[in-house]
Amino acid sequence: MTGYVLRRLGAAVLVLWAAFTVSFAVLYLLPSDPVSIILDAANPGGTVDPEQVAELSARYGFDRPPLEQYLVMLGRAVTGDLGVSVTSGAPVSELLADAFPQTLALTSFALGLALLFGGAIAAASSWSRSTRLRGALLSLPPLGVSMPTFWIGLLLLQAFSFRLPIFPAVGNQGFPSLVLPALTLAIPLSAVIAQVLARSMRTAWDAPYVETALAKGASRGRVQWRHVTRNAALPALTLLGIAVGNLLAGAVVVETVFSRAGFGGLVEKAVRTQDIPVVQGVVVVGALVFVVVNLVVDLAYPALDPRIARTPATA
Amino acid sequence: MTLVSQAPAAVAAPSVVPVRTFPVPGRRARLARHPLARPGVLASFAVVLVILGWALVPELFTAADPLVGVPADKLSPPSAEHWFGTDNLGRDLYARTVHGTGLSLQAALLALGLGLVAGAVMGLVAGYFGGVVDSVLMRTTDVLLAIPGLLLSLAVVTALGFGTLKVAIAVGVAEVATFARVMRAEVLRVRTTTYVEAAVLAGARRSAVLARHVLPNAAAPILVLATVQLGVIVLAVSSLSFLGFGAVPPTPEWGSLVAEGRNYLSVAWWFTTLPGLVIAALVLAANRLGRVLEGRAHR
Numbered sequence: 001m002t003g004y005v006l007r008r009l010g011a012a013v014l015v016l017w018a019a020f021t022v023s024f025a026v027l028y029l030l031p032s033d034p035v036s037i038i039l040d041a042a043n044p045g046g047t048v049d050p051e052q053v054a055e056l057s058a059r060y061g062f063d064r065p066p067l068e069q070y071l072v073m074l075g076r077a078v079t080g081d082l083g084v085s086v087t088s089g090a091p092v093s094e095l096l097a098d099a100f101p102q103t104l105a106l107t108s109f110a111l112g113l114a115l116l117f118g119g120a121i122a123a124a125s126s127w128s129r130s131t132r133l134r135g136a137l138l139s140l141p142p143l144g145v146s147m148p149t150f151w152i153g154l155l156l157l158q159a160f161s162f163r164l165p166i167f168p169a170v171g172n173q174g175f176p177s178l179v180l181p182a183l184t185l186a187i188p189l190s191a192v193i194a195q196v197l198a199r200s201m202r203t204a205w206d207a208p209y210v211e212t213a214l215a216k217g218a219s220r221g222r223v224q225w226r227h228v229t230r231n232a233a234l235p236a237l238t239l240l241g242i243a244v245g246n247l248l249a250g251a252v253v254v255e256t257v258f259s260r261a262g263f264g265g266l267v268e269k270a271v272r273t274q275d276i277p278v279v280q281g282v283v284v285v286g287a288l289v290f291v292v293v294n295l296v297v298d299l300a301y302p303a304l305d306p307r308i309a310r311t312p313a314t315a
Numbered sequence: 316m317t318l319v320s321q322a323p324a325a326v327a328a329p330s331v332v333p334v335r336t337f338p339v340p341g342r343r344a345r346l347a348r349h350p351l352a353r354p355g356v357l358a359s360f361a362v363v364l365v366i367l368g369w370a371l372v373p374e375l376f377t378a379a380d381p382l383v384g385v386p387a388d389k390l391s392p393p394s395a396e397h398w399f400g401t402d403n404l405g406r407d408l409y410a411r412t413v414h415g416t417g418l419s420l421q422a423a424l425l426a427l428g429l430g431l432v433a434g435a436v437m438g439l440v441a442g443y444f445g446g447v448v449d450s451v452l453m454r455t456t457d458v459l460l461a462i463p464g465l466l467l468s469l470a471v472v473t474a475l476g477f478g479t480l481k482v483a484i485a486v487g488v489a490e491v492a493t494f495a496r497v498m499r500a501e502v503l504r505v506r507t508t509t510y511v512e513a514a515v516l517a518g519a520r521r522s523a524v525l526a527r528h529v530l531p532n533a534a535a536p537i538l539v540l541a542t543v544q545l546g547v548i549v550l551a552v553s554s555l556s557f558l559g560f561g562a563v564p565p566t567p568e569w570g571s572l573v574a575e576g577r578n579y580l581s582v583a584w585w586f587t588t589l590p591g592l593v594i595a596a597l598v599l600a601a602n603r604l605g606r607v608l609e610g611r612a613h614r
Binding site: 015018143146147158257268270274276282290 | 469
């Protein structure tokens with residue numbers, strides 16, 4: 001068990017390091033000129049002063065060879081120093097820490113809603129014996145994954161903020177302002193969850209233990225809850241890691257639609273002003289969240305499914 | 316005795332019956348089983364055809380000018396004259412959607428092409444050569460998959476700057492890993508087949524084996540994946556365009572069209588709803604057709 005945990009932990013650190021490297025390569029090494037981007041961001045349309053360019057190159061270390069720049073930045077990142085925002089001058093780690101709670105509230109609420117909706121659709125469709133109801137339920141997920149997130153958000157705003165003034169249209173004040181954005185994020189995710197869960201539940205319904213349980217007189221409802229859902233939930237757990245990463249990306253769009261402060265709003269503004277250090281910080285934190293969630297899922301697996309802990313070779 | 320006397324009749328009967336009750340499936344029956352005969356698939360096909368038409372010959376579908384509006388007609392609801400209504404400058408939204416199709420689809424196809432080609436080459440090399448090359452390439456895809464796609468695209472956009480072409484590249488970069496994964500799996504499957512073994516033993520060069528034997532046989536699942544991913548790509552491109560990183564304002568583009576309507580949500584529902592509906596319809600249709608192809612490939 002300790003070996004399993006250590007291996008997983010090592011893999012997580014490796015992925016995080018690599019994500020930092022990729023973001024460095026994309027943002028600093030692509031055939032673009034970071035100095036002129038930064039100068040232009042700090043002073044749009046201003047004339048470029050060669051002295052200023054030299055000073056800035058020295059400050060950010062762009063006059064050094066790329067490998068040296070990379071090592072210096074990596075060394076700082078390990079200690080939690082992700083550089084300084086070009087536009088505001090504030091430390092990136094501080095900006096991220098300020099924005100994080102808002103996005104955490106939004107994404108965790110959305111995740112809860114998505115699990116609820118997706119689980120309900122999948123369970124109802126696999127439990128039901130009416131082919132018509134099953135067909136109707138299973139036609140929902142393809143619809144959910146086809147709608148652009150921003151469009152769902154705007155439709156919800158129109159319906160529940162303007163037509164029926166139930167929820168506030170913008171802002172971060174309290175729970176009511178959280179409902180529509182979370183719903184917007186939850187709809188596409190619940191569709192994905194429903195698709196995966198419905199498939200694994202259908203396989204579970206065909207399993208011998210279901211037949212045994214039914215033969216022993218268990219009701220279909222009990223079988224669905226005690227046997228099918230518990231066994232089908234395991235494959236869906238793997239999905240969670242990917243889902244959380246997508247939630248974070250979706251938050252970029254949703255927070256823009258609802259003009260919410262948070263991670264998404266921060267990165268949207270950073271891209272608009274080409275604030276390279278902030279964008280890098282967000283990418284690294286995105287990878288960090290992905291890595292942590294996957295680590296938790298990996299570690300939860302043996303607890304939920306004893307078969308995994310007993311075969312360490314597969315880990 | 317009765318049993319014996321009845322037996323010959325029972326044996327003789329089938330020689331006549333099968334011809335009548337089980338006719339060989341005719342042309343009509345086979346056509347009815349064709350995927351296009353299913354209403355959902357047919358509708359998806361029609362949607363894709365119409366939208367392709369919009370992209371290729373927009374003038375054929377609308378006579379209105381997408382850039383010039385009639386200020387007196389501003390924010391008028393959908394009508395026989397303006398199918399999708401008009402925007403805040405009195406421009407016809409249907410015309411803007413139709414004329415925006417070309418740019419949006421171009422971006423999506425470019426992103427798809429980039430992801431497909433780069434991913435396929437990566438997967439081909441990784442799967443065929445194996446060993447260290449495989450490990451390095453596949454760890455790279457692991458990392459690319461660990462960064463949420465849209466965030467990776469945003470990083471690329473930050474470095475390259477704004478515009479439809481750059482958005483397309485950004486989305487394509489985020490797609491590379493998905494294609495590389497599937498391509499590698501296919502190559503691993505094909506590589507162990509007897510015809511590849513035979514070609515290698517016959518002394519064919521590695522590049523020849525790759526190009527003549529491995530690639531053609533691994534191509535089908537990749538093309539199916541491409542149709543499935545097209546929907547994802549259209550959504551990603553329109554999201555970046557919605558955020559304002561795509562075409563510069565007067566030029567219509569699907570995502571930016573919806574974004575322009577944001578400020579008129581309370582007075583003009585059609586402004587955001589109808590262009591967004593077109594995006595959703597295309598993605599839904601592409602996904603449906605992708606699933607049909609997937610089903611046929613698995614058979």
